[in-house]
Amino acid sequence: KNEVEQSPQNLTAQEGEFITINCSYSVGISALHWLQQHPGGGIVSLFMLSSGKKKHGRLIATINIQEKHSSLHITASHPRDSAVYICAVFLRGSNYKLTFGKGTLLTVNP
Amino acid sequence: GAGVSQSPRYKVAKRGQDVALRCDPISGHVSLFWYQQALGQGPEFLTYFQNEAQLDKSGLPSDRFFAERPEGSVSTLKIQRTQQEDSAVYLCASSPREPPGTDTQYFGPGTRLTVL
Numbered sequence: 001k002n003e004v005e006q007s008p009q010n011l012t013a014q015e016g017e018f019i020t021i022n023c024s025y026s027v028g029i030s031a032l033h034w035l036q037q038h039p040g041g042g043i044v045s046l047f048m049l050s051s052g053k054k055k056h057g058r059l060i061a062t063i064n065i066q067e068k069h070s071s072l073h074i075t076a077s078h079p080r081d082s083a084v085y086i087c088a089v090f091l092r093g094s095n096y097k098l099t100f101g102k103g104t105l106l107t108v109n110p
Numbered sequence: 111g112a113g114v115s116q117s118p119r120y121k122v123a124k125r126g127q128d129v130a131l132r133c134d135p136i137s138g139h140v141s142l143f144w145y146q147q148a149l150g151q152g153p154e155f156l157t158y159f160q161n162e163a164q165l166d167k168s169g170l171p172s173d174r175f176f177a178e179r180p181e182g183s184v185s186t187l188k189i190q191r192t193q194q195e196d197s198a199v200y201l202c203a204s205s206p207r208e209p210p211g212t213d214t215q216y217f218g219p220g221t222r223l224t225v226l
Contacts, residue, residue, distance in 0.1 A: 004152075033214075042114075043153075043201065043217035086152055096141065096205075097166065098215065100152030 003027050006087050006101035013108050019074040021104045023087030026068065033098065034061050034072045035086040043086070046072070077108045112136070114218035116202050122224045123192045131187045131221045135204030142185050143215060144177055145201040153201055159185060160208050192225045199223070 007022045023032070031050040037043045047054050047061040049070070054061050058077075063070040074081055087101040115134045123129050135142050141160055145153035146169075155169040161182035170177070174193075179185040189196055199222050203215040 035217075042219040043203075045214045045216070048214055088152070096143075096158055097155050098143075098153075100154070102150070102152045 002101070003091070003099050004087055004089055004101040006085075006104050008104060009102065010105045011107070013077050013106070015078055015108055015110050017077050017108075019077050019081070019106065019108075021072045021085050021087075021106070023070045023072070023101055024068060025070075025087075025089050027089075028092035029065075029068075029089040030092050030095070031090045032063055032070050033088040033090075034070070035088060037084040037086060037103065039083075046085075074106075079108045079110050082106055082108050114202055114204050114216050116200075116218040116221050118221060119219060120222050120224075122226065124226055125192060125194060127192050127225075128188065128190045129192055129223060131189075131200050131223070133185045133187070133202030133204075133218060135183065135185070135202070136206075136216055137183075139204035139206050139216070140182075140208040141205040141213075141215075142179055143203045143205070144185070144187050145203065146171075147199040147201055147220070149198070156187070156200075189223075192223075194225050197223055197225045 005024045033048050034046045035043045049063050058075045060073040084103040086103040088098040117132045144156040147153040157177045158166040159179045174190045176188045199220040201220045202218045205213045205215045
């Protein structure tokens with residue numbers, strides 16, 4: 001079983017819809033990253049969080065340490081949001097090694 | 111300034127060939143990471159450098175994989191006697207501090223290796 005599980009694996013939405021992508025982890029962590037990967041492109045870090053909630057533009061990330069769960073929300077989704085969204089964690093005790101989920105492929109149709 | 115760059119972006123190798131993949135991190139970044147991303151999977155850690163020192167190579171899948179960063183800047187990942195299962199995207203990332211703690215890692219565009 002992967003230490004980091006994401007759901008759903010694939011998500012298709014219509015432009016304007018509210019999107020939620022979930023990440024659950026089974027081990028203690030020190031921090032969690034949400035990353036975005038466009039097809040053929042590199043990976044961009046969206047958020048790094050260890051507690052609470054962060055917001056940047058239309059993106060919101062939340063984490064519940066007790067429940068070992070994080071969510072990434074996209075409000076007013078747009079076709080340019082289409083990408084793979086990856087959750088990655090620093091396992092507690094590691095200060096450099098990221099453990100990644102498999103990613104969620106989001107497609108936003110116009 | 112410039113981000114992390116990698117070359118080549120695409121590499122096709124015949125089984126048994128040796129390949130060398132290059133990573134140019136962001137100037138001044140102390141920490142450098144290599145990851146392997148198989149199709150449809152998340153990246154997996156290969157190795158970590160702090161300046162020129164390779165502090166963790168636990169993720170390298172076999173002794174055919176070798177990484178170096180001799181002057182603490184550019185890094186090369188070498189794969190000897192490539193096998194089909196080596197086909198993947200190889201990602202490089204850098205981070206400014208030592209140790210990086212939970213710093214943001216800045217990723218390059220990756221090198222897509224296809225072994226025929």
